[in-house]
Structure formats: structure tokens, C-alpha cells
Amino acid sequence: MMTPLSLGPSPAERLNRARADLRMGLPVVLGDACLAVAVETLSPERLAAMATLGPLALVLTARRAETLKARVYDGDVARIAVPPGTDLAWLRALADPADDLRMPMKGPLQSIRDGDAGLARLAVKLAKSAQLLPAALLVPLSGAAPEGLTTLGAEAAEHLEAEALMAPVAAARVPMRAAEKGRLHIFRPDDGGEEHYAIEIGTPARDKPVLARLHSACFTGDVLGSLKCDCGPQLDAALTQMGHEGAGILLYLNQEGRGIGLANKMRAYSLQDQGFDTVEANHRLGFEDDERDFRIGAALLRKLGFSQVRLLTNNPAKVAMLEANGIAVTERVPLKVGLSRHNAAYLATKAAKSGHIL
Numbered sequence: 129m130m131t132p133l134s135l136g137p138s139p140a141e142r143l144n145r146a147r148a149d150l151r152m153g154l155p156v157v158l159g160d161a162c163l164a165v166a167v168e169t170l171s172p173e174r175l176a177a178m179a180t181l182g183p184l185a186l187v188l189t190a191r192r193a194e195t196l197k198a199r200v201y202d203g204d205v206a207r208i209a210v211p212p213g214t215d216l217a218w219l220r221a222l223a224d225p226a227d228d229l230r231m232p233m234k235g236p237l238q239s240i241r242d243g244d245a246g247l248a249r250l251a252v253k254l255a256k257s258a259q260l261l262p263a264a265l266l267v268p269l270s271g272a273a274p275e276g277l278t279t280l281g282a283e284a285a286e287h288l289e290a291e292a293l294m295a296p297v298a299a300a301r302v303p304m305r306a307a308e309k310g311r312l313h314i315f316r317p318d319d320g321g322e323e324h325y326a327i328e329i330g331t332p333a334r335d336k337p338v339l340a341r342l343h344s345a346c347f348t349g350d351v352l353g354s355l356k357c358d359c360g361p362q363l364d365a366a367l368t369q370m371g372h373e374g375a376g377i378l379l380y381l382n383q384e385g386r387g388i389g390l391a392n393k394m395r396a397y398s399l400q401d402q403g404f405d406t407v408e409a410n411h412r413l414g415f416e417d418d419e420r421d422f423r424i425g426a427a428l429l430r431k432l433g434f435s436q437v438r439l440l441t442n443n444p445a446k447v448a449m450l451e452a453n454g455i456a457v458t459e460r461v462p463l464k465v466g467l468s469r470h471n472a473a474y475l476a477t478k479a480a481k482s483g484h485i486l
């Protein structure tokens with residue numbers, strides 16, 4: 129259905145405002161029923177102001193609640209009653225696993241059972257999509273909402289899951305070491321999210337399977353040459369193979385840290401230094417193993433005119449997601465490079481727990 133053209137924000141634009149507000153530490157109004165703020169960016173002053181409005185509830189994902197041994201009554205999220213007079217340090221310690229091992233006992237935690245968890249779930253999803261720790265503080269609103277705050281209806285949850293439309297913004301020739309005939313295309317989503325890139329090597333035929341790679345951003349591996357993962361060598365090897373074949377398409381998707389963002393990835397690395405593996409670290413932070421939206425890759429391929437690929441990957445989930453989103457994968461081309469003593473355990477965990485082919 130077409131919405132009438134207006135100057136006001138669309139639901140997608142409102143969502144993006146809410147994300148920016150949470151990143152700044154501002155509360156947002158959910159469903160005209162409560163105020164929600166991200167624990168990570170909450171200030172002591174705002175906590176005090178929220179406490180004057182009514183009883184506070186801390187919302188965590190079920191993953192985080194599991195580590196904290198808090199009861200989960202709401203499926204994928206848990207609402208925890210915040211005792212009156214609670215300080216910010218307590219909320220932060222529940223949201224952030226950094227000190228879990230040093231201070232394991234944070235309870236007893238009392239999980240809330242009654243009422244609907246829909247807005248609580250929306251708050252945590254918003255914090256995730258703002259690449260903050262997935263933890264929110266909620267307070268019911270009895271009177272009018274404070275002036276100037278962004279308001280989201282309950283239907284925002286659907287918009288949050290909706291697939292963003294990608295628009296081509298600009299493209300130009302970029303000769304590369306791996307391939308002189310390179311062209312970089314920039315795509316921008318309509319929901320204010322991250323831009324993504326496509327690197328076209330040569331002029332691949334649109335009616336045949338193209339050699340393709342869906343690469344997820346990895347600042348540490350791609351730019352710093354980190355040995356903790358295999359991303360840098362995979363990026364090089366994919367471009368080199370495309371250069372040799374004279375044709376290919378590499379999508380550089382800005383989904384750092386399997387979609388949790390670089391700050392959270394560094395939190396995960398810090399947990400890995402404490403002995404947890406890559407999957408356990410994500411779970412302790414409150415995330416799923418993989419928070420990437422794989423629809424983006426398929427959408428960009430379609431935009432560029434491709435419907436069949438020979439996919440460079442060791443990850444069968446990527447093949448399945450492309451197929452599910454209308455791109456035929458005629459061949460999976462393994463991409464095994466960059467094994468080091470620093471990443472051997474990481475790659476073994478991905479094989480054992482995430483279905484990667486070693």
C-alpha cells in the first residue's frame with residue numbers, strides 16, 4: 129500500500145531516529161506506554177529522572193539472562209525488576225559481561241512474569257540494531273510523554289525486521305592490485321542504515337553464474353591484518369581469483385562482527401581472552417552467534433543484474449540464504465586461506481558450532 133506523500137517521518141525514518149537517540153543516551157517512547165533507554169548509554173541523571181516515573185524494568189535477551197541465571201518467562205527476552213534505589217553500576221554489570229568472572233554473583237534477580245513483553249522485546253531489538261549492548265531500561269508512562277522524544281508504535285517491531293530497499297548511489301572505476309578492471313558501486317538503504325559496497329571485476333555476463341563473494345566487514349582482519357580470523361586473506365584471495373578469471377563480483381557488506389558492530393566485537397574479543405570461544409562470547413554478551421541480515425547480499429546481486437553465482441565461501445548458511453532469497457548458487461567454491469596459530473581454534477569453533485566446512 130502506498131502511504132500518502134508527506135513531510136513527516138515514515139515508520140522507517142522514525143526507527144532510525146530512535147536508534148540515534150538510544151546511541152546518545154536519550155529515551156524513546158514505545159507504544160505510548162513506556163519510556164525505553166539503552167543501558168549502555170544511560171547517564172546517572174537520566175536514570176534518576178526515569179526512577180521518578182515508576183517501577184523500572186531491565187530488559188535483557190534470553191541469552192544474557194541464561195548466563196546470569198535469571199528466569200526467562202518471555203521466550204527470547206527477560207524482564208528483570210529493578211529494586212528501588214538501584215545504581216547505574218548494577219545495571220551496567222548486568223548488561224555487560226566484562227566483569228562476570230570477577231563478580232559472578234549479581235542476584236538474586238527477580239524476573240517479571242505478568243504483562244506483555246512486546247515493547248520490552250522491541251526495546252532490546254532497537255538497542256541491538258543501534259549496535260549497543262542488547263539491554264534496555266523501561267519505565268511505564270502514566271501521563272503524557274516528555275516533549276521532544278521520538279515515539280514509536282508497537283508496529284515498529286515489524287518495520288525493524290523489514291528488508292531495507294537498496295538504492296545505487298554512485299559508482300566509479302577503481303583499478304586494484306588484484307584486478308585493474310575494477311569498479312566500486314555504493315548502495316544506500318532507505319532505512320538510514322549502513323551503506324554497502326559492490327566491487328565489480330571486469331564485466332561479468334549477467335546471464336551466466338558469476339564468481340561471487342559476500343564479504344562481511346572486519347576492520348581488524350581487513351585493515352589491520354589481524355591474525356585472529358581469516359578475513360584479510362579471504363578478501364585478498366577472492367579479489368585475486370576474480371582478477372585471474374577476469375570477472376567477478378565482491379560484495380563488501382558493512383556488518384562488522386557478524387552484525388554486532390566493532391565495539392561489541394571488541395567486547396567479544398575481550399571475553400575470548402578470558403577463555404570463551406567466539407560463539408560463547410556472543411552469547412554471554414546477549415547476542416546470537418550470527419546477527420547478520422543475509423537478505424542484503426541477495427538484494428544487491430539482484431540490483432546488479434545477477435541471478436546465478438559461483439559462491440566463494442566455506443559457510444553453507446550463506447548458500448542457503450542466497451537460495452532462499454532468489455539467487456541460484458550453481459557451485460560453492462571453497463576459500464581456505466589464512467590459517468594461523470592464532471585463528472586455528474576460532475576456525476575449528478566455526479566448523480563445530482556454526483556449520484562451516486573446514
Ligand SMILES: Nc1nc2c(ncn2[C@@H]2O[C@H](COP(=O)(O)OP(=O)(O)OP(=O)(O)O)[C@@H](O)[C@H]2O)c(=O)[nH]1
Pocket residue numbers: 342343344345346347357359362383384385386387388393396397406410440441442443446484
Ligand atoms: N562477533 C564476532 N565476529 C567476528 C569474530 N571474528 C570475526 N568476526 C566477524 O565475522 C565476519 C566474518 O565474515 P565472513 O568471512 O564474511 O563469513 P563467514 O560466515 O566466516 O563465511 P565464509 O564465507 O566462509 O568466510 C566478519 O563480520 C568479522 O568481523 C568474533 O570472534 N566475534
Ligand SMILES: [Zn+2]
Pocket residue numbers: 346348349350357358359360
Ligand atoms: Zn575477521
